Amino acid sequence: MLHRLKYDWSLWARPEQRPPEGDWDFWLYLAGRGTGKTRSAAEEAKLRAAVPETRIAVVGPTHGVVRDVCIEGRSGILSVTPPDMIEKYNRSLGQVWLKNGSVYFGYSSTEPDRLRGPEHHFAWFEEFAAHRYPQEVFDMAVMGLRLGDHPQGVITTTPRPIPTLKAIMADPSTVITRGRTLDNAKNLPLSTMRYLLRRFAGSTLGRQELDGEMLEDIEGALWRRRWIDRDRVNRFAGIDEYGMPTLFQLPQMLTICIGVDPAVTSGEDADETGIVVVGLDYEGVVWVLDDLSMRGTSAQWAQEVARAYKRYGADVVVAERNNGGDMVEETLRRAYRWIPVKPVWASEGKKTRAQPVASMYEKAGTVRHVGSFPELEDQMCSWDPRDAGKANKASPDRMDALVWAVHYITESVYGGGLVIPDPDARIPKH
Numbered sequence: 001m002l003h004r005l006k007y008d009w010s011l012w013a014r015p016e017q018r019p020p021e022g023d024w025d026f027w028l029y030l031a032g033r034g035t036g037k038t039r040s041a042a043e044e045a046k047l048r049a050a051v052p053e054t055r056i057a058v059v060g061p062t063h064g065v066v067r068d069v070c071i072e073g074r075s076g077i078l079s080v081t082p083p084d085m086i087e088k089y090n091r092s093l094g095q096v097w098l099k100n101g102s103v104y105f106g107y108s109s110t111e112p113d114r115l116r117g118p119e120h121h122f123a124w125f126e127e128f129a130a131h132r133y134p135q136e137v138f139d140m141a142v143m144g145l146r147l148g149d150h151p152q153g154v155i156t157t158t159p160r161p162i163p164t165l166k167a168i169m170a171d172p173s174t175v176i177t178r179g180r181t182l183d184n185a186k187n188l189p190l191s192t193m194r195y196l197l198r199r200f201a202g203s204t205l206g207r208q209e210l211d212g213e214m215l216e217d218i219e220g221a222l223w224r225r226r227w228i229d230r231d232r233v234n235r236f237a238g239i240d241e242y243g244m245p246t247l248f249q250l251p252q253m254l255t256i257c258i259g260v261d262p263a264v265t266s267g268e269d270a271d272e273t274g275i276v277v278v279g280l281d282y283e284g285v286v287w288v289l290d291d292l293s294m295r296g297t298s299a300q301w302a303q304e305v306a307r308a309y310k311r312y313g314a315d316v317v318v319a320e321r322n323n324g325g326d327m328v329e330e331t332l333r334r335a336y337r338w339i340p341v342k343p344v345w346a347s348e349g350k351k352t353r354a355q356p357v358a359s360m361y362e363k364a365g366t367v368r369h370v371g372s373f374p375e376l377e378d379q380m381c382s383w384d385p386r387d388a389g390k391a392n393k394a395s396p397d398r399m400d401a402l403v404w405a406v407h408y409i410t411e412s413v414y415g416g417g418l419v420i421p422d423p424d425a426r427i428p429k430h
């Protein structure tokens, strides 16, 4: 009996956690962190999977999220499905097979081309606004959503004003429910609540991350979303005449630099270490190639930096040397002696440093992002210089790492400090 109650979502769900009645194509659950988004989508997918032979696409930002959150997580498919219904779980493929013949197929938004071909009855897009290539992945998935009388999908996400999401919201066949972190407080561990409130309460970003509001331009911020959107390139440039995805070719880079803004402490409450990869091409265009920022020990982020250095064929690591003293240089030099590290000092205020980089973005065609970097872009478009140094404000580490890298490569080239290498230099692997 108890066993059955646990799996009966109709007993537990709040009204906004179930799709509205009616004839919709997509149900969008737009809500703050910890609201119960993942659980709601997993439960809805479970209802669909109860019909034998149903094929369900589960599309997450990365393979790791699909496996660790959508399938194995505490709100994921394996935890909402009674074990006696499961036939097998193929972990490496990210596929769950049920005894009734229904199957969940996991996909990562980093590989939209994998979605080309397979057909589904239902699709779940998890944390959609965190996808690196949201438009491509949505287009591909919708093309394959063609089984049954009325294929449908659920999109769960914290809101971000990205064009693809705004278009989905404006579509009359989309239904939207909304929610706030506090709505689900009684089901969240105290530590999670404490962390979220400490990080976001009272800040502008908190309206997005906790209250699930869609924030447009924020007064006082140095960057505008539309500047980044205007010059963004997507890895998947389009569909060719045979229906195959075509890839965007990055130009050759004159130089590639990794900006690092290290967290001084580590542990659960520590700041993130900003790690951003930036290239400069032969036309003088700056390319933001990757955001690998992370929370972790100095050994962990040093390893991440070293990996990025190799993978992108970078020339130099520019690292802020502030409270941590020589920590960055030392950490990197000790473990990875071959990496050239250029320490930089925060002698001016953050705003003085960031403003010229923001002005570059304002000028069309000067700085281009390869895909979306949601958290980096959130920091750029919400950080208000008037908050600098205030206690209780999360520090914009990703933005700092970006600013250091852009300064370094543009100054070293235009300031004459850089010897221009052979033009048959490498094209970054991406």
Ligand SMILES: Nc1ncnc2c1ncn2[C@@H]1O[C@H](COP(=O)(O)OP(=O)(O)OP(=O)(O)O)[C@@H](O)[C@H]1O
Binding pocket: 012, 013, 014, 017, 032, 033, 034, 035, 036, 037, 038, 039, 040, 074, 075, 184, 187, 188
């Ligand atoms: N109506 C509910 N009744 C009981 N527990 C719930 C309910 N809704 C959500 N939960 C539980 O709350 C916790 C958080 O839910 P979930 O992981 O789905 O949130 P989320 O919005 O996806 O969070 P995040 O922003 O971290 O991705 C989970 O343990 C989930 O099972």
Ligand SMILES: [Mg+2]
Binding pocket: 037, 038, 039, 069
């Ligand atoms: Mg979730």
